[in-house]
Amino acid sequence: MANKSVEIRFNAMVRSLRAVGCSLPVKVIPFNDKLFNLPDGCKWWKDEKLFKWIKNNRSPNFHKKYLILTESNYQFVDPDIIFLKNPQVVLSKYHGFITSCGHWNNPENTVTVHSERIFKNYSTTWPSLCFNGGQFACDQKLYEIDSIIKISENNDYRETLIHCETDQPPLNLLVLLSGVKIKNLTLPPYSMASTWSGDYDNDYRRYWTTENKTPYIIHWAGDKNKLNKPIDKLFLNYLSTDEINLIKNNQVNQNLLMKIKTVVKDFIR
DSSP: OBOGGGHHHHHHHHHHHHHTTOOOOEEEOBSSSOOOOOOTTEEEOOOHHHHHHHHHTTOOGGGGGGGGGGOSSEEEEOSSEEESSOHHHHGGGOOSEEEOOOTTSOOGGGOOHHHHHHHHHHOTTGGGGOOOTTEEEESSOOOOHHHHHHHHTSTTTHHHHTTOSSSHHHHHHHHHHHTOOEEETTSTTTOOOOOBGGGOSSOGGGGOOSTTTSOSEEEOTTOOSOSOSTTHHHHHTTSOHHHHHHHHHHHHHHHHHHHHHHHHHHHHO
């Protein structure tokens, strides 16, 4: 999923994908109408029925990610990701729903008050089933558009699947309800090192002692730094000097905006 505001990060992701030898086509879900010219091998991916239903329910555009669950044999990533290995090769030995994030250690943002009850009823070790909505893969088609709409309108699930303001809890709930086998590559027996950049403060390579421990993607989700850590160079290597400066300037502006919002909120209180 992308729009104009993440064009630079998106291009870095695609460049890294091609650099590791993957030539598969890239389908891009438009977050909104602010589009940009995609690189070769990429195309915009829309479904009018789903998008209209989301709009009519006043659901956030993040819910357009539901479209992914109607596909099979895919790797989904948000634009703030780079590939270290060819996902086509890495994932060829796995079946079912594959993620490689650490939300089993921090499941709070993957459930709502309503969906957490469903997860707890399903398993006493439910956090191990939670995943980050910015990166996952599956060799199976889990839903049709009509079945997604029908489940979402069920009174037991609609609070999460229609009204949740983010993408992670709805995606987690839909995957759980599908019954697909969920595998997290950062848990045993795989024990891959973390794919989140925020887990690496210094020498990141000291954790990657074997091929199996070395992650195949790195994700910068929620890592609000200045892109000055050693691991950030892996991302910056795919950008020009002008692109790097644009990203850093945008981060400064976003941080300033957040501070202004905080001050305004504090003043109102």
